[in-house]
Amino acid sequence: MIYCEGCGIQLQTEDEKRPGFIPPAALERDHKYCKRCFRIRHYNELSTVDHNPDIYLQILGQIADTDSLVVQIVDLFDIAGSWIPGIHRHIGNNPLLLFGNKIDLFPQSIKTGKLKEWMHSYASDLGVKPVDVVVGSAAKQEKLQEVRNAIERYRQGRDVYIVGVTNVGKSTFLNYLLEEPIITTSPYPGTTLDVIHIPLDDDRNIVDTPGIVKKNRLSEWISPKELGEVIPKSRLNPKVYQLNNGQTVFLAGLARFDYVEGQRQPFTCYFSNRLYLHRTKQEQADSFYEKHLSGLLQPPLDPNDLPALQKHRIVLRGSEKQDIVISGLGWIACGKERGVVDVYAPKGIEVTLRPSII
Incomplete structure (x- = not known):
């Protein structure tokens, strides 16, 4: 074969x-x-392929029977959405190294130490104890030597399994490690379809595994032609809106953010620079959406590509800065005031509240 x-x-x-x-x-x-x-x-x-998530999870579960170092690549732009649920159960007793990818998307002022601490805390809350956390950018080849050194330090003569959900940059990262662009990369999720073994000099292997499919991420639903507007490729230029209650911000035609109740405060939007954002009055939002969906508010070009929008009510405590995250799309950093927010996202897409990452 x-x-x-x-x-x-x-x-x-x-x-x-x-x-x-x-x-x-x-x-x-x-x-x-x-x-x-x-x-x-x-x-x-770009072309789509029908994926069977169960088969990919079975491949992941086979790692528990090996003696390997496991490197999980996490998308810093979408940490919750790119985390593999139950990763510690899938890999058994093998050590886990976390690599936070796409640091190049964050403002230059962000401290890498803060991101590492944030990821450590996130993993700990899920009962996961990685041997180390490193951050960098596979696409821009930033801080990747630190990742290479960590792999050599922790693998101790073992095979290395590279795991992650779709579109976190596994193949791009692996091509860097191999110093030759062997693995196919593309901006569309699910490019790697089966396990790829690449021999190392010591008769061990680096093993690239297919990306785990998570249908609760909005990026999984976007057509190949529109994905470039949703997944950022350059450093984010956050947009700040000073909102009074009763105002709405549309995230193209993909999601909607209503500030329902609370004092005037800033909301900072961290989304792809190419994604169209539009502010309007909440009382006009329904008619505006109906009139401009797939026109001014696009993507999507075809509304039938996505499930209908579902409302998520979020209460801001006001005791700390928090982020409202729409999995696979980005997040909104809220101010410190108490408030009530309604977020509308396609049904099945995960919407969560977390301590502010920036």
Whole structure:
């Protein structure tokens, strides 16, 4: 059996419509890629693939039977949404190293030590005790030598498993470790389709695993053509709104934020710089949404691509700064005043409240 070097899927020459297809002549090449990976790599052509989350979780669960170092990559832009639930149960007694990716999206003033402490605290609250936490940027190759050093320090001659949910940057990170762009990368979730073993110099392996699919993240629902407006690729330029109660902020046509009750206070929006935000009066919000959805308020281009919006009521205590997080989209940093907020997000998308990360 021959496997695609880019996504790990078993190659086949019989059915062009099934994953893993490769033209027979391409089997003679030194580096063998399926048609999907070839078109992603050479033409930046995105395509969706039906994923079975249960199979990917089964692959993750097999790590418990190995003697390995496990590196979980977490998206700092979406920590809760990119966390693998029950990671400590899936990997058994193997040590866990956490890598917080995409630090390049944060304001330059942010302290890396604060982010590390935040991640340690987050993991601890979930009953997870990593051997270490490191942060950096795979895309910009920032602080990655620290990650490389940590892997060598903790693996102690063992295999290394790279795990994470879809679209956290696993393949980009792995290509850095290998110093050669072997693994296929793309901005669309679920590019890696099966396990990929890459030999190391000491007869051990780095193992790239498929991204775990979490359907409670909004980024999983966005079409390939619109994903670039939702997932940030450059440093965030936060937008600050001084809101009185009775005001609404639309996050394109994907979500809505109503300040229902409370004193005037600032709300800072951390979303992709390309995402359109619009403030209006709450009493006009319903009619504005109905009139402009998929026009001024886009994405989505097609409202049928997403579930209907569902209301989440959030009470701000006023005792500390808090973030309202819409999984897979971004977050809103609230002021220190008490208040009541209604957040509307597509049904099934996780909306949570956390201590402020910045």
